[in-house]
Amino acid sequence: MLEVPATASLRVYVSEWENGKRKISARFAAILRPLLGLTDGELRGGATADPPQVGGYDELLIRIDSSRSVGLDMVKTFMDQTELFRTMDRQMGAAGLVDQMTGHLARLEDALTFAILPDSRRPVAQALAGAATLAAWQALDAGAVERAWRNYDLGKRAAQEAEEPMYLAHAMAEQAYVLNEAGRPETAVALVREARRVGGGRMSPRLQAWLYAAEAELCAKAGAGYADDCRRALDQAASILPPGQDARDPDMLSIFLNSGHLTRWRGNALALLGDDDAVGSLYEALDSLDATFIRAESGLRSDLAQAHLARGEYDQAQEHLRKARLLASRTGSVRQRRRIDQLTQSL
Known part of the structure; x- marks a missing residue:
């Protein structure tokens, strides 16, 4: 059983870790890695040990x-x-x-x-x-x-x-979200559009719809100048998406998208644009959300908070942010908590 130092000692340890005066030991690293979502190299501030070198031709063969x-x-x-x-x-x-x-x-x-x-x-x-x-x-x-x-x-x-053009297009489109998080939404829009071009006609209809929905979200985050592009992309996604409640793409297992998910995506994009229609779409998506999608519900609650804030409905926004924070804490999502903190400051 691991013995944890007293609170006062832990404060000293944390200060020394942050200032580089003390190295994080293996026993504390084992606790902190899953809590912070970091690799051992990221946590300890250096590269992990190099793998053993191949010792000759026999070993190589x-x-x-x-x-x-x-x-x-x-x-x-x-x-x-x-x-x-x-x-x-x-x-x-x-x-x-x-x-x-x-x-x-x-x-x-x-x-x-x-x-x-x-x-x-x-x-x-x-x-x-x-x-x-x-x-x-x-x-x-x-x-x-x-x-x-x-x-x-x-x-x-x-x-x-x-x-595999589908896997390539998907990786490119998701990488666009990194650009958006880094403050380059216009470049993110360009990358997701390039992903659609690279995939071309070799993609499944569900993945094509997913890419248009991702483009719509990134256009909404790029600002009012992309509002028309956002709405066009949402319409394209709706026109391509296969009918029915099946969400999983058998050709691309990482893609989950049906009409309920797309309704949530539409509400998210419209909320970012400050559109009054966002609230109805988001509540419709909340009613149909799979209960196992914990992180998705946290994001949806944040979307609802943003939509209510745009309408000056602060009590409803605060309640959704409270629930979103609880869900984000369950999943340990730094990204979700950052967004919740930003929205809370607007109350």
């Missing part, structure tokens, strides 16, 4: 021969692990998954490094593209911006090697 065992069954196992992490992230948040995702990506990268021929590399590269994009979104949610950017680039490179 052993690694290459071992890579031949990474057949379709093993690739499916990798993708099943990614799916498990995606489900855990959706329900519990990303902060506690940092170590698991870091190890998962390392194993996939290792498998790809020692695979030789394209037929054996492409399936592994596809699995890596999906895992890297998920890890990037988790890093963005945890506030680890540089890690998010690097993982998106890893996902794009893997998608290109796998010759």
